[in-house]
């Protein structure tokens with residue numbers, strides 16, 4: 001699912017810099033959810049609800065000879081091995097008749113109202129509609145085992161969100177909630193309110209957000225967007241960071257050689273002993289912030305600690321058109337996003353893009369069309385001292401400005417984490433804000449080191465003179481007479 005607006009606090013807008021702004025307390029209040037109880041509303045369903053669900057799913061054709069649903073800490077529900085299972089063994093099969101898809105919604109009472117809606121919106125409305133039917137819904141056993149919320153930041157209260165003040169995660173969370181709210185207002189006016197026969201009781205923004213949160217946390221990574229599907233029972237599988245591959249854990253296939261019926265087939269990527277939980281890897285590419293937003297947990301490994309820099313060619317730039325043309329011919333646009341990973345070098349195309357955005361003054365001749373085919377190659381190396389100095393200064397200023405928005409230091413965060421015993425949401429908040437600050441400090445020190453090296457770098461003009469044989473390898477001038 002693509003989100004239209006990400007208000008990222010780090011926003012470079014060369015040569016001037018747009019400072020990140022603090023999140024207004026009013027926006028926080030409007031978009032925060034109050035925690036319904038001390039467990040964030042994630043009370044586990046009863047054993048009898050779980051038994052009824054299991055019975056319902058197996059009656060409808062779900063097959064497993066090795067699993068049973070069970071309760072776990074901290075994941076709540078999960079899938080438990082009833083015998084020793086070997087790696088790569090199929091552990092569960094769920095037929096299509098049990099899946100919740102846009103197709104199913106289209107064929108339901110709701111179908112005629114959902115034409116043209118995004119799959120996540122129509123499936124959300126379906127969940128809410130079925131939930132309101134109570135016992136009359138054939139999906140009741142499944143709806144009864146869904147949590148009331150998760151630890152995803154979309155469900156955090158105002159006080160909990162205040163713990164991530166200054167972070168990109170807060171901006172993204174608020175951006176996502178604004179997006180969900182705008183979709184809700186649309187369907188409230190166009191679908192829910194005019195159809196009291198289908199939605200007899202009030203549907204609130206919190207209800208709609210609950211449905212969104214369920215889809216976001218329960219749909220398998222490759223089954224999102226247009227292909228969005230909820231697969232009851234299979235969606236009880238939890239994530240484990242020890243599992244390093246995500247591709248082989250499930251597939252969709254025909255039930256038999258001659259059958260047209262599709263089944264979702266889940267495998268355990270690793271051997272599992274009887275009595276242990278079966279896990280998969282949800283998504284190797286997600287940052288901790290994305291895990292926190294989608295699922296409400298994080299891993300805290302350095303490769304998941306990421307800060308996204310947004311660079312932009314300003315419309316007010318006198319060379320806007322040429323720069324945009326160059327960016328576009330090299331796979332970028334007016335804005336470019338660079339994920340900086342803790343402990344890893346800068347993404348290779350970040351420096352060329354930065355140099356392009358900062359290009360001006362006596363270097364502007366490089367923007368002329370005769371250089372169009374070769375400009376990106378030139379941008380991969382330093383252009384001029386002033387261009388390189390500008391990018392260092394702007395990036396360092398932006399880092400300092402972003403760092404000033406956090407309420408705590410890395411040391412304070414680490415002390416809290418070491419003390420342990422933190423509430424799961426606070427633990428996520430503290431780890432995320434510490435991780436972001438570490439990446440910002442890393443970016444700042446990379447550009448600080450670069451600033452120290454400015455005198456020793458080789459710039460475009462020198463390289464050009466060398467190419468023409470006018471200066472030697474040591475920078476000495478070669479006079480015509482000496483040739």
Ligand SMILES: C[S@@+](CC[C@H](N)C(=O)[O-])C[C@H]1O[C@@H](n2cnc3c(N)ncnc32)[C@H](O)[C@@H]1O
Pocket residue numbers: 074075076077078145146147150151217218219235236237238239240241294295296297
């Ligand atoms: C696909 S559902 C899995 C079933 C879920 N445990 C339940 O009780 O319904 C994904 C949700 O499970 C929980 N979860 C999965 N893996 C987890 C983990 N490693 N640590 C903490 N929570 C986890 C999170 O709440 C996540 O949003």
